[in-house]
Amino acid sequence: MDxxxxxxxxxxxxxxxSVDEVLGTEAGxxxxxxxxxxRTTSLAREAVExxxxxxxxxxxRKIFTGENLLAETEAKLHNAGNNEKNSGLRRVINATGVxxxxxxxxxxxxxxxxxxxxxxxxxxxxxxxxxxxxxxxxRGASAEKLLAEICGAESALIxxxxxxxxxxxxxxxAHGREVVVSRGELVEIGGDFRVPDVLTQSGATLREVGTxxxxxxxxxxxxxxxxxxxxxxxxxxxxxxxxFTEKPSITELADLxxxxxxxxxxxAGSGAIFDMSEYGLVDEPVISRSIAAGADIVTFxxxxxxxxxxxxxxxxxxxxxxxxRKHPLYRALRVDKMIYAALGATIKSYLQExxxxxxxxxxxxxxxxxxxxxRTRTFAKSLxxxxxxxxxxxxxxxxxxxxxxxxxxxxxxxxxxLLALMHGRLSGxxxxxxxxxxxxxxxxxxxENRVLVDLRTVSESEEVELLEILRQxx
Ligand SMILES: *Cc1c(COP(=O)(O)O)cnc(C)c1O
Numbered sequence: 447m448d449x450x451x452x453x454x455x456x457x458x459x460x461x462x463x464s465v466d467e468v469l470g471t472e473a474g475x476x477x478x479x480x481x482x483x484x485r486t487t488s489l490a491r492e493a494v495e496x497x498x499x500x501x502x503x504x505x506x507r508k509i510f511t512g513e514n515l516l517a518e519t520e521a522k523l524h525n526a527g528n529n530e531k532n533s534g535l536r537r538v539i540n541a542t543g544v545x546x547x548x549x550x551x552x553x554x555x556x557x558x559x560x561x562x563x564x565x566x567x568x569x570x571x572x573x574x575x576x577x578x579x580x581x582x583x584x585r586g587a588s589a590e591k592l593l594a595e596i597c598g599a600e601s602a603l604i605x606x607x608x609x610x611x612x613x614x615x616x617x618x619x620a621h622g623r624e625v626v627v628s629r630g631e632l633v634e635i636g637g638d639f640r641v642p643d644v645l646t647q648s649g650a651t652l653r654e655v656g657t658x659x660x661x662x663x664x665x666x667x668x669x670x671x672x673x674x675x676x677x678x679x680x681x682x683x684x685x686x687x688x689x690f691t692e693k694p695s696i697t698e699l700a701d702l703x704x705x706x707x708x709x710x711x712x713x714a715g716s717g718a719i720f721d722m723s724e725y726g727l728v729d730e731p732v733i734s735r736s737i738a739a740g741a742d743i744v745t746f747x748x749x750x751x752x753x754x755x756x757x758x759x760x761x762x763x764x765x766x767x768x769x770x771r772k773h774p775l776y777r778a779l780r781v782d783k784m785i786y787a788a789l790g791a792t793i794k795s796y797l798q799e800x801x802x803x804x805x806x807x808x809x810x811x812x813x814x815x816x817x818x819x820x821r822t823r824t825f826a827k828s829l830x831x832x833x834x835x836x837x838x839x840x841x842x843x844x845x846x847x848x849x850x851x852x853x854x855x856x857x858x859x860x861x862x863x864l865l866a867l868m869h870g871r872l873s874g875x876x877x878x879x880x881x882x883x884x885x886x887x888x889x890x891x892x893x894e895n896r897v898l899v900d901l902r903t904v905s906e907s908e909e910v911e912l913l914e915i916l917r918q919x920x
Contacts, residue, residue, distance in 0.1 A: 454503045462498055463516040465490045471516065473524040481530065486523075489530070493522035532885075539908050539915075541881075541890040543862055543900030545810050546852025548636060550889065552749040552756065553852075554806040554905075556795060559754060559788040567787035585780065589790040596719050596796045597744070597761035598734035603770050604748070604757055604789065605779040609639050611745035611758030612713050616648035616678075618773050619709060619743075619766070623675035624653045628661035630687050631680040635715065636852075641680055650675065659687050663694040666702055676709040677702065679741075681731055683715040686857055696731070700740025709742045709766075716852075717746030717759060719796050725811050726858040727751070727850070733761060742766060748785075750852050753807035754792035755785050810902050811850065815861050819843075821901050822863040825909060829865075832917045838870030839920045848902045865899040869920065877919070884915045 468474050468490040469483075477486040497519045501510070508514075540550050555563075576583035586604055593602035605611050616625065625645055632654060634640045645652045653674070655665040666677060677699055694702075696712065703710040718730040730751065736744050743766055748757030758779075760770060770776055795804040802808050826841050833839055844866050847859035869877050874895035881888040881897065891898040904912060 451503060455501075458501055458503055458510040458515075459498065461510060461512040461515050462494060463512070463519050465494060467516060468493060468519050468523055471520040471523070473520045473527065477523065477527045481527070485530075486527075489526045490519075490523050493519045493526060496522055537886045539886055539888045539912055540903040541888055541899040541901070541912070543846070543848035543864070543891070543898075543902050544851035545807055545848065545903055546750050546850060547903075548852050553753045555755065555788055556753065556792055556804045556806060558791040558795060558804060562787040562791035563784045567783040571783055571787075573783045573786070586786050589786040589793070592790055592793040592797065593759060594761060596734070596793055597737055597759075599737045599744075599761035600764040601762065601767035603760040603767050603776075604781055604786065605760065605776070606758055606781055607756055608713070608715065608745055608747040608758040609644065610779040611760050612639075612644050613648055614770055614773065614775055614779055615711055615743055615745060615760065616645060616650050617775055618770050619711070620645075620648060620650035620675035622649055623651070624671070624673050625650045625676055625678050626653045626655055626666055626669045626674060627678045627680065628656045628665075628693060629654050630656065630658050630661055630691075630693065631678075631682060633680065633682045633685050635683045635685075641678075641713075656693075659690055660692040661694070662692060663698050663702060666694065666699065670702075670706050670708065674706070674708050676711050676742075679710070679712040681713060681715040681729075686729075696736050696739040696741055700742075703742075704740065710740060711743045712736050712741045712745075714744050714746040716750040717748070717752045719752060719801070722751070722811070726860060727811075737761060748789055748792075751807060751850075752792065753801075753805035755788040757781055757785050757789055806905070810848075811860065813860075813902055815863070818902055819863040821906070821909075822865055825901060825913070826865055828913055829916055832913060833920050837920055838872075840868040840870075842866040842868075842896075844898075846898065846900070848900055860902070862900055862902050865901070866893075867897045867899065867916075868895065880919045881915065884919065886911070888912060888915055 465487060469478060469486060474486060474490060497515060538550060540547055546552050572583065574583055574585045590602045590604060593604065594600065605614060627641065632641050642652055653669050655661060655669045679696065679699060700710045712731065714731045714733060714736060716730055718727065718732050721732055722730055733744055733746060743760060743762035745758060745760050748754040748759050760767065792805060795801040802812050822843055826843055830841060844864050846862055846864040848862040850858045867877060874892045874897055877897045878890055878892050881890055
């Protein structure tokens with residue numbers, strides 16, 4: 447920097463607004479009323495610093511005046527305010543058609559579950575208190591009783607997620623001993639859940655048997671020895687072995703385990719409470735069937751097919767559940783009161799046989815294709831009406847498929863009707879990005895320069911909002 451630059455630099459820096467001046471701008475005053483003077487002052491200071499650091503007096507396209515610098519700072523403060531409002535978790539509209547979308551929070555809660563969190567669990571509640579005796583009660587007792595009931599099990603326990611459930615079961619029943627698993631079930635299930643790693647972490651030793659595609663009962667039989675703690679059956683979830691395959695049934699495995707006085711533990715993954723083959727889910731173990739077939743312990747996720755909050759559910763023999771509950775690791779993996787409330791309400795829908803209509807995952811999965819097509823046509827009509835006929839947007843309805851997702855049933859697809867949007871001036875990527883940058887963000891798929899909107903995963907109450915977002919972008 448030569449001498450004249452240095453003095454010019456000095457001059458421009460003196461034109462920077464003071465924090466008080468920034469607070470006095472329209473954006474500043476508005477923010478003070480919304481988020482308070484203290485927080486606004488700190489954001490205003492950051493805005494001034496940011497403008498200061500960006501000053502390049504050699505940039506002769508720019509005219510530095512006090513007015514310009516103030517306007518620039520005000521704009522930065524305004525942005526910072528918006529970011530502050532949008533920080534934290536944001537609700538999004540899931541137009542991808544992926545029902546259990548791990549990146550978008552897996553299962554959306556039912557209205558009953560939301561209400562239960564708010565009304566039963568957001569304040570004081572009888573989490574570990576017996577109202578009748580006035581003494582300490584068992585944590586999670588009511589949700590666990592309901593859970594045991596839908597599983598047809600003696601007892602049940604709730605922990606943080608299915609990975610935690612598997613870790614707890616293996617730590618308690620197989621630490622320092624061997625676990626027999628088929629080579630076809632040594633899988634990784636998204637988000638770094640790897641069966642061999644969980645086994646190692648629990649202190650158990652993996653005894654793999656059979657081959658990737660075929661494992662016979664006799665393979666298990668030969669591997670069982672004095673140090674075998676249990677036979678583990680894992681549902682491969684997001685992986686499929688097809689063609690020349692073989693594996694023993696749960697009943698056969700349970701009989702084998704019990705003849706050898708060891709346990710059968712099934713990690714069922716998704717947790718189908720009833721047979722869902724009608725909706726394309728033909729390979730999902732139904733929890734109560736596994737229990738009836740003789741599995742001593744079954745674990746599964748609360749926020750996949752079950753359609754509840756994130757949780758790991760353990761169902762099985764009463765004596766084993768009690769052992770799990772008493773282990774120190776359980777203390778570290780137990781769940782919050784809000785989870786018990788949401789899960790309890792979700793399970794009640796199953797017991798009352800209203801699950802298909804009340805639990806979003808199930809109502810989306812079972813949504814009738816004709817109704818979906820009708821909804822999509824009506825939506826397209828409203829959209830065309832809202833944007834006018836001579837807009838740049840081409841709206842088409844095409845057949846496609848929705849997927850279950852979430853580490854469950856990778857090849858299960860449901861027929862659907864998609865809204866295919868093509869814009870005259872925006873590329874598919876640009877249109878998708880505008881949707882994503884809306885408030886709330888709309889997450890959609892792109893196919894060959896078109897943006898695809900699948901109403902299967904958009905609730906009817908979100909349609910008006912989605913229409914308005916599309917109208918504004920276009
Ligand atoms: C999804 C899944 C898990 C992991 O469950 P989280 O609830 O995500 O921890 C474990 N095992 C199986 C078989 C699964 O499908």
